[in-house]
Amino acid sequence: xxxxxxxxxxxxxxxxxxxxxxxxxxxxxxxxxxxxxxxxxxxxxxxxxxxxxxxxxxxxxxxxxxxxxxxxxxxxxxxxxxxxxxxxxxxxxxxxxxxxxxxxxxxxxxxxxxxxxxxxxxxxxxxxxxxxxxxxxxxxxxxxxxxxxxxxxxxxxxxxxxxxxxxxxxxxxxxxxxxxxxxxxxxxxxxxxxxxxxxxxxxxxxxxxxxxxxxxxxxxxxxxxxxxxxxxxxxxxxxxxxxxxxxxxxxxxxxxxxxxxxxxxxxxxxxxxxxxxxxxxxxxxxxxxxxxxxxxxxxxxxxxxxxxxxxxxxxxxxxxxxxxxxxxxxxxxxxxxxxxxxxxxxxxxxxxxxxxxxxxxxxxxxxxxxxxxxxxxxxxxxxxxxxxxxxxxxxxxxxxxxxxxxxxxxxxxxxxxxxxxxxxxxxxxxxxxxxxxxxxxxxxxxxxxxxxxxxxxxxxxxxxxxxxxxxxxxxxxxxxxxxxxxxxxxxxxxxxxxxxxxxxxxxxxxxxxxxxxxxxxxxxxxxxxxxxxxxxxxxxxxxxxxxx
Amino acid sequence: xxxxxxxxxxxxxxxxxxxxxxxxxxxxxxxxxxxxxxxxxxxxxxxxxxxxxxxxxxxxxxxxxxxxxxxxxxxxxxxxxxxxxxxxxxxxxxxxxxxxxxxxxxxxxxxxxxxxxxxxxxxxxxxxxxxxxxxxxxxxxxxxxxxxxxxxxxxxxxxxxxxxxxxxxxxxxxxxxxxxxxxxxxxxxxxxxxxxxxxxxxxxxxxxxxxxxxxxxxxxxxxxxxxxxxxxxxxxxxxxxxxxxxxxxxxxxxxxxxxxxxxxxxxxxxxxxxxxxxxxxxxxxxxxxxxxxxxxxxxxxxxxxxxxxxxx
Numbered sequence: 003x004x005x006x007x008x009x010x011x012x013x014x015x016x017x018x019x020x021x022x023x024x025x026x027x028x029x030x031x032x033x034x035x036x037x038x039x040x041x042x043x044x045x046x047x048x049x050x051x052x053x054x055x056x057x058x059x060x061x062x063x064x065x066x067x068x069x070x071x072x073x074x075x076x077x078x079x080x081x082x083x084x085x086x087x088x089x090x091x092x093x094x095x096x097x098x099x100x101x102x103x104x105x106x107x108x109x110x111x112x113x114x115x116x117x118x119x120x121x122x123x124x125x126x127x128x129x130x131x132x133x134x135x136x137x138x139x140x141x142x143x144x145x146x147x148x149x150x151x152x153x154x155x156x157x158x159x160x161x162x163x164x165x166x167x168x169x170x171x172x173x174x175x176x177x178x179x180x181x182x183x184x185x186x187x188x189x190x191x192x193x194x195x196x197x198x199x200x201x202x203x204x205x206x207x208x209x210x211x212x213x214x215x216x217x218x219x220x221x222x223x224x225x226x227x228x229x230x231x232x233x234x235x236x237x238x239x240x241x242x243x244x245x246x247x248x249x250x251x252x253x254x255x256x257x258x259x260x261x262x263x264x265x266x267x268x269x270x271x272x273x274x275x276x277x278x279x280x281x282x283x284x285x286x287x288x289x290x291x292x293x294x295x296x297x298x299x300x301x302x303x304x305x306x307x308x309x310x311x312x313x314x315x316x317x318x319x320x321x322x323x324x325x326x327x328x329x330x331x332x333x334x335x336x337x338x339x340x341x342x343x344x345x346x347x348x349x350x351x352x353x354x355x356x357x358x359x360x361x362x363x364x365x366x367x368x369x370x371x372x373x374x375x376x377x378x379x380x381x382x383x384x385x386x387x388x389x390x391x392x393x394x395x396x397x398x399x400x401x402x403x404x405x406x407x408x409x410x411x412x413x414x415x416x417x418x419x420x421x422x423x424x425x426x427x428x429x430x431x432x433x434x435x436x437x438x439x440x441x442x443x444x445x446x447x448x449x450x451x452x453x454x455x456x457x458x459x460x461x462x463x464x465x466x467x468x469x470x471x472x473x474x475x476x477x478x479x480x481x482x483x484x485x486x487x488x489x490x491x492x493x494x495x496x497x498x499x500x501x502x503x504x505x506x507x508x509x510x511x512x513x514x515x516x517x518x519x520x521x522x523x524x525x526x527x528x529x530x531x532x533x534x535x536x537x538x539x540x541x542x543x544x545x546x547x548x549x550x
Numbered sequence: 551x552x553x554x555x556x557x558x559x560x561x562x563x564x565x566x567x568x569x570x571x572x573x574x575x576x577x578x579x580x581x582x583x584x585x586x587x588x589x590x591x592x593x594x595x596x597x598x599x600x601x602x603x604x605x606x607x608x609x610x611x612x613x614x615x616x617x618x619x620x621x622x623x624x625x626x627x628x629x630x631x632x633x634x635x636x637x638x639x640x641x642x643x644x645x646x647x648x649x650x651x652x653x654x655x656x657x658x659x660x661x662x663x664x665x666x667x668x669x670x671x672x673x674x675x676x677x678x679x680x681x682x683x684x685x686x687x688x689x690x691x692x693x694x695x696x697x698x699x700x701x702x703x704x705x706x707x708x709x710x711x712x713x714x715x716x717x718x719x720x721x722x723x724x725x726x727x728x729x730x731x732x733x734x735x736x737x738x739x740x741x742x743x744x745x746x747x748x749x750x751x752x753x754x755x756x757x758x759x760x761x762x763x764x765x766x767x768x769x770x771x772x773x774x775x776x777x778x779x780x781x782x783x784x785x786x787x788x789x790x791x792x793x794x795x796x797x798x799x800x801x802x803x804x805x806x807x808x809x810x811x812x813x814x815x816x817x818x819x820x821x822x823x824x825x826x827x828x829x830x831x832x833x834x835x836x837x838x839x840x841x842x843x844x845x846x847x848x849x850x851x852x853x854x855x856x857x858x859x860x861x862x
Contacts (some may be wrong), residue, residue, distance in 0.1 A: 086711030
């Protein structure tokens, strides 16, 4: 500072803290922390919320030291393709190291959100014991724990507001875990147990939600029968978000009408999900929510749900023979035309045309997330037989705020040229069975200036684009490549050149020479590269090699 | 030594449980494993039930086993680069009309159309029509109508992790609501059949799709691959120079030594030894699998101990 004038001392620290609280993004806070030591110190002490996109990017102890006053932490583990069984089950992503470090350094932690991590019952018990003011536990796509661990949470977290279990693999060994919520416990706002496979004691559940007047979100699992739903809804008329249990039963006319009125009694209901095995008998009780849908259904949705923001359409039978196509590009086009607020789409179908995609692009320039999965790899435009390059190019050129994109169908390197050039906001790109050669990958890595996550499978991309764009990889969170044309030699070169990257080679077959002895031209099955300040991790299983 | 007549639950015996299995295992010809796109009926007879990608695997390793799960990684074994023949504008692919590309996967759930009757009544101002609604709708891609080939599920043509749908969702999707006979399990469908697999001592569960396998041997080798990491022995699995990894792995050793036994819970909730019943009956009744320590399984399966002694 010029003349040593300590201008930061013009205001008390608390004022600066208050100013920093208006900074919208962590990146802005990071920038403020670099201005001077005083700001660094003040910002450090006032950062309450931390997001760790890759649990191996930093040592837990280092994170805890860097921001000692954190109240809310979110951490992600396995790569996204773990959802589709492409990542070995023992790859890693264990939560213990983090939970132990947090228990030690963040005793005031209130919120913990973990995604794709292996969370043991021991972790849950540690959380339940160590964080006295714990309020929010959100586990998404995690595994490794059981309902016994949940019992510990229920018993000890007196101020729990949110228990969100979304799509986890949970062992059911403690039937009565919900009974561990004490009678004095009334703070619940969100309870999502949809992924639990065991029976739920509905009496206990009724009493629980009956004494939690602030409950806004309730997502039940399949074991809750439709008859009991009525009782639950009567006890929680203030619900905003409901996920039902089983939605099928023998038809009882009285049941139907009591259900209809119970749902109508929830005046604030804005979101519905669940409906396992929903039968046509009871569906009319829920207006404009559909279980099985075809083009006509989507056209109806387009006509009536003008405020629709996000749409996800999954195939009812992913492996079935294709049929007289009832769900096609027409449904997508109809939705794009009728729902101007639509910004996020996940759409599975079996056929597509460039023309449809061009129309969608024109209708919805506000897309932030566009994921199209044409079920059969390499499917071209079914009318013109052309690759779908033009269609996807139109999407990225029109949707200037697109942050997430998943490609499918027959695609050449041309589409990657468009994406690299136009997708300036793109943060996550998923590519499968696409491209002609190295050029495709090169376009992406040399363009897409905001790219954070790139995941590629079964594409003919090789070594050269990786080596030519090594520096780019340090600006990204991670790169996944499987069943491509990368060789071990390139990975070794990359690892030598870029010390801030972990280059993980995953080779699940346990035959032949160990990887250290393989030649440079040995093909790499699966490659996971991520930036890190923690160096190579110490919990790699036998099928993972971190190259140095 | 006379080979055991009863079917070894691991499928390790020389004599497979049924003649059909024997034929399957021996007929591993290249054309059967080559994957191609095309409509059913447009191919020659030996291509009947194999649909998928056109990939040229150079060369095809002899260890290429059935099961799409391992297809790609096996193909890469020492094979150098491999290329996509279909990538060049799809000219080699006979796509047929109407873009009817698919992997025939056997009989479809009897195509209940499930046309919802109460859709979007504009007159009824439902609260659900508000902003921020996320709709999860399931596309009915329909049931098989044109197929008169009652073929076994072409598990071998499946690509791992494609289409990109999570397994739990596949289970729920596979349930056809018009089939009232299905109970609350909701896991069974013609497309896939995911069951949990737990192993005593392992920190987490896995799920396997029983429809991916045609016999006990395939299932057991898949489980062995999945769980071998948990059998920590004095030496790691690196640098075990064997041409046939299967029989040398630790899990097999332990299983041979009767330390672990594969059991399953059936629809009645009873725990049974895997391998006693025909494969199809097993997949129909199996709800979950458990790799149990041999000592715990004694009450279950006295025959397991007896079998183990027979292996040597």
